[in-house]
Amino acid sequence: MTLHLCSLLVFFMLQALQSSTINSINASSPLVQNQTLVSGNEIFELGFFTPDGSTKQYIGIWYKNMTPSRVVWVANRDKPLERTDQSASLIIGEDGNLKLLDGQRSTVWSTNVMVKSNYSAALLSDYGNFVLQDRNANIMWESFDEPTDTLLPNMKIGINMKTGKKLNLVSWKGKDDPSFGRFVLGVTSETPSQLFIWNGSSPHWRSGQWEKTKFVGIPAMDNTYYNLQQDNAQGTSYYSNNNHNNSIFGYTFISSEGSLEAVYWVNSWFTYYKAPAPDKPCEIYGICGSFGVCNTSSSPICRCLKGFKPRSEEEWKRGNWTRGCIRELELNCQKSTNKVASMTVEKVMFWKMELMKLPDSADLLITYDAEGCRSWCLENCSCLAYSYVNAIGCMAWSKDLLDTQQFSNGGEDLFIRLVDTSAGVDVDVVADTGSGVPLRTKLIISLSTIFGIILFGAGISVCGLSKWRGKLRKMTISRLFQSMAAAIRSKELPRETAWKEQMKEGDASKLVVYDFDSIRLATDNFDAKNKLGQGGFGPVYKGKLNNGKEIAAKRLSSNSGQGIAEFKNEILLISKLQHRNLVRLLGCCTEGEEKILVYEYLPNKSLDAFLFDSKEKAKLSWAVHFRIIEGVARGLLYLHRDSCLRVIHRDLKVSNILLDEKMNPKISDFGLARMFEGSQVLVNTHKVVGTLGYMSPEYAMGGTFSEKSDVYSFGVLLLEIISSKKNTCLDYPGQHLNLLAYAWHLWCEGRGLELMDAAIVDTFSTSEVMRCIQLGLLCTQDLATDRPNMSAVVLMLNGESDLSQPKKPAYTFQRLQAHEVQSQEGSIRSMNTITITTVEGR
CATH class of the missing domain: 1.10.510.10 (Transferase(Phosphotransferase) domain 1)
Structure with a gap:
């Protein structure tokens, strides 16, 4: 592998025997030409250098006794000195800052930090960190906070969302030019984070999601020396190479050609990882376009995901895959421009793909297990695919699936949402994906297309319904919601007794119908000490069921003019909605004149x-x-x-x-x-x-x-x-x-x-x-x-x-x-802003 090598100045090497070393830079001891600053155990060295073939001069850090020498940090990469300037020096200025002066005593580079006094000194650690510290050894500036193109062990790159500060690696412009190049290596702020290489503003390579010990897109990654720490509360994501006690000499850098290279020393420098590598074209970001998958061992390397076809057959045959693929059969629920099509229900399946580098732009749904992950994706039309990774959790994709790769080993399972053409389109069925876990089959009857579907034993169709009868055959709660919706649109509601009986029937939507006594016991007979708040609907009480589960019970107030309508509306809507940022309805109670909604209990009030x-x-x-x-x-x-x-x-x-x-x-x-x-x-x-x-x-x-x-x-x-x-x-x-x-x-x-x-x-x-x-x-x-x-x-x-x-x-x-x-045509709901949880949970 070609290393990003940089030799020291030729005449400087010839005069090495005449040069001297120092252990620190202070106000009375600057660093001048033919001098170097060395670390305590002489692992790293800092001084003036000139790249091969260059006429410019820089201050940099390199491993001291390992040849060929490789510069790992550069101070003045965008403001070089002339090679002929032999009077340049690195000093501690009167303000206590490190300053690089040219032969005319003009400041070329400075640490530019607030220093309490000029009693400061600069030292080089055995980890390669160049630090400026005060007389009490407090660090005021360090080179690790201003990385160039190289990540040393115990150094970090990443992002702080609170401050907006990014620690990125930026490639050299060329092998003889340390100035800022085109390629940037950094850490994304999403959860879970990824390593990314950008070519300017365009993605060039990515690692895949971090799954606690390695990146999903690097199956062979040795997790012994690498780590990514993400703190969502603090808004930080940092990646580092761990090398305890400097037992291994090595570094990671971004080359001027845009490759991430990991190098270590075994009698000579050895590159043990490089990406994207010339022999691995699948590592180039998005090479197969959207909804395409890349496999290095296949010919051609790109193919469309199952259920998709090339956007352009001609370009695909020519080996230009970047425009990607489109669905062969569009999901009906996404045909919003066609009202009839959008109301047609289809049979849906998930196609399982193994050994995958998961696509970019995942949404993390941390509250779902594997089954919940599948169900969430099924019930959300925007969900195009999902994956459940034990160390991460549930990930779902609502954008085009991009930068997907299939490995020969490693990787994760990815489930692609498709239309199942093996049966009719009257029901929504999730097929068995072959994962060994059977998937639940659900029947979702379309409200607008059930002209010929019999809902009631008497043979009354929804569209022709003119009144509700008290003696109804058993209905699942799922069907109850559908009939309620039709009734609301036609401004007809069932008699309360009939509706109450329907509520107690099937459990298709997992909504529990509680008896009144269980709610009364859970709330200590609606004791005032358990009252959480008072809304326009009525009071809300904290409760604890016999199984120990804490609940919040919203009880319809008898003098609430809008309570019954709100009650039905809330059951109709919220029981069908599942999202981590929506409160979850557990069930209801409709005994006698009592109408109670039972929610998950949230301890941190409103x-x-x-x-x-x-x-x-x-x-x-x-x-x-x-x-x-x-x-x-x-x-x-x-x-x-x-x-x-x-x-x-x-x-x-x-x-x-x-x-x-x-x-x-x-x-x-x-x-x-x-x-x-x-x-x-x-x-x-x-x-x-x-x-x-x-x-x-x-x-x-x-x-x-x-x-x-x-x-x-x-x-x-x-x-x-x-x-x-x-x-x-x-x-x-x-x-x-x-x-x-x-x-x-x-x-x-x-x-x-x-x-x-x-x-x-x-x-x-x-x-x-x-x-x-x-x-x-x-x-x-x-x-x-x-x-x-x-x-x-x-x-x-x-x-x-x-x-x-x-x-x-x-x-x-x-x-x-x-x-x-x-005084407008209607009335406005209560002007107060009383919440249903005005008292802190206990």
């Missing part, structure tokens, strides 16, 4: 109890704030685009964001939510419901709502999370009407950061906060068409998409008093 409490909000770091924002965004994206039922929430606010034990957000309260068809953009209602301060202008004033109504509420929510202030508060500086007006004012004056809550001022990332503020203003723009959809919002949050300049938000409509808004 978001408003933290944000608007002077003591509690100090417990939330910016990392937690951002995780909550991101989680809510992903939950909304699921509701709008990825779930089997497309849903508008209509009451998104801080009190409806619940927090689990790890402070992960879960959207709750679906009593006001509405389903909409794939082709629908706007929906009109004669009854405006929601909470003042969160309703979009077009909804509050005209009763028109859409996905963009939720986007508006999300924008308000985002600004409230950043500022820890309520939108409807009237005590903003300058007598601004509300939070939106205040945020807009600060943004226009370039003082956006002043919106940030002072309680977390010392822990946030400036760029991240400013991006969130700008996004909040984009989401609350006057016209719905100006607001981004939730797909774009998620991309913007992660820095994967540029943000446009926001227009002035609509906040003047909130000058209306409550009675003025209620």
Whole structure:
């Protein structure tokens, strides 16, 4: 293998016997020509060098006694000295900083850090780390924090999402030119992280996901000396080579040709790993395009995944595979432009592929086991494939499958979602993938295409249903939801007794029908000490079932005019929705006049109890704030685009964001939510419901709502999370009407950061906060068409998409008093922001 070698200056080597070494650099002892700084055990050496064939001179570090010599760090890589300049020196300046001076005493390079005094000194460690320390040996600067093209043992590269600081390796421009080259090696911020090589801004190679001991895309990787540490709470991901006690001399570097090379010393330098390698074309990122798979042992090396065909047959035959493949048979659930097709149900299967380097751009679903992972993918139309890796968890893909490779050994199992053409299209069936675990078969009856399907023993079809009868044959809860949906659309509801009986039947959706006595016992007869909160629906109580499971029981208040409708709506919707950022409904109780919803119990109460409490909000770091924002965004994206039922929430606010034990957000309260068809953009209602301060202008004033109504509420929510202030508060500086007006004012004056809550001022990332503020203003723009959809919002949050300049938000409509808004065609739900979890869980 060709090594990235760099010999020392020829005349410098000839004069080696006349040169001298020093152990440190200080104010009275600079490093000059023909001198080198050596580490304690003479493993590393620092000094002036000139690459072969170059006329330039640099300060660098190399292994001292190993030839050919290889420079592992360069100080002035972008500001070289002339080779003829023999008066250059590396000194400790009057300000205590390390400085490289040319022959004219001009500063070419400096550490440029805040130094308390000039009693500083620079030393070289046996690990190759060049450090500047004060008189108390405190390190003020180190070369490990400014890597060039080489990763030494015990050094790290990676990213800190809080500060935005990246430690990347950047290749030399050429073998004789240490200046910045085209290739960058770094660590991605996703979970799990990956190593990436970029050629400029384009992906060139990736390692695959880290699975605790190795990378999925490097099956033969020796995990003894490599490690990747990811701390989601701190927002950091760092990769390192571990070499305890310097027992092995070696390094990893990014070559000027764009290869990651791992080298170690055994009497001479030996390259034991190189990627991408000339003899392994499959390692080039995306060589087979989207939905293509590469296999080095095959001819040709690229083929389409099962169920896919080349996008261009002619290009494919010529060996140009980069345009990738397309589906032979499109998934019906993705045919949103064809309303009839989108309502047709198909038979679905997962095709198992073994020994795989998993595709790029995975979404991690940490709360799911292997079975749950498969079920989640099946029930989410946007899920194109999934994989369950024991050391990682559930990963799903909603984007084009890219950079997929099949190995001869190692790798992981990947399950591709396909249309099963072996049977009809009247039911949705998950086929056995051959993994040895049988998959559950589900029947999902389409609400709009069941003209000839008999739901009831009496032979009444849903489309012709004009009234509900009390004596119904047994129905599964799954079918009950379908018939309820039809009834809601036709404005007809079953008699309560009949509906109650239906609720107690089958368990197709795993929704439990509890008896009233079990709920009463669990809550100590609805004791006041177990009351978690009070909402417009009714009180919520903490409970503990006989099996020890903690629950939250929402009890319909007898004087709630909207309770029954909300109750049915919530069962209909939330039982069909499964996402880690949505609260989970466990079951219900419909005994007598009692109507109770039973949820998972979330111990960390609701978001408003933290944000608007002077003591509690100090417990939330910016990392937690951002995780909550991101989680809510992903939950909304699921509701709008990825779930089997497309849903508008209509009451998104801080009190409806619940927090689990790890402070992960879960959207709750679906009593006001509405389903909409794939082709629908706007929906009109004669009854405006929601909470003042969160309703979009077009909804509050005209009763028109859409996905963009939720986007508006999300924008308000985002600004409230950043500022820890309520939108409807009237005590903003300058007598601004509300939070939106205040945020807009600060943004226009370039003082956006002043919106940030002072309680977390010392822990946030400036760029991240400013991006969130700008996004909040984009989401609350006057016209719905100006607001981004939730797909774009998620991309913007992660820095994967540029943000446009926001227009002035609509906040003047909130000058209306409550009675003025209620004078619209309908009425508005309770103006208070009481949450269902106002008391901290015990």
